[in-house]
Amino acid sequence: MSELEIMGVPFSNYVRSVRMLCEEKGVPYKLTPSLPQSPEIKAVHPAGQIPVARHGDVNLFESKAIATYVDRAFPGPMFIPKDPVAHAQVEQWVSYGNVKVDRWIMREFVVPSVFFDKAKGPDTAKINAALPEIEKCCAALDAAVAKTGYLVGNELTYADMNVLPMLATLQNFPAGKDLVAKFPALSAYVTKLTERPSYKNTAPPPRK
């Protein structure tokens, strides 16, 4: 069978989540640093978003779908458990991560803080309005990881890999760092998981 190809730029949180899964499972893959909306991405994802994956005749878009394929199609430890309750809980936290955490941390806070019209400056009203919503996300995640240090059960799952890049990115901003620091279990969780080789080996190159 041909090599797995993950397509997408390495600073995307979702590209990193899928790459972390490959690293944790020991699945070899090639990263092709394609930009969102590029022709090769649009050829697979109808909305032009990254990541997409190619493996032989299999073309996939949406990070969770790619993660499910990688978890099931390749040997190695499973990070989306087979047990029905644990499986549903992974789905639950991935869904919450994608609908709430990604929205408030990445779309409403990080992206407008980094990408803005230089003449106008960042939209501080929008960025500040995201902070109370991010705090709600942090509170929910803090309560979930308080007992075992993981979102589901007492082992790492894809639910953790899905949110970790977003939480770690949030901490690169002073207001985000202060927010996470209010939640001891969440702070310890981010510190512990960012020490894993899967996180370190998928670090994007420094921006020029």
Ligand SMILES: N[C@@H](CCC(=O)N[C@@H](CS)C(=O)NCC(=O)O)C(=O)O
């Ligand atoms: N639900 C999608 C979200 C993917 C997504 O938002 N990707 C971002 C980069 S992290 C992207 O491609 N943004 C550019 C765009 O939407 O045009 C997934 O899980 O794969």
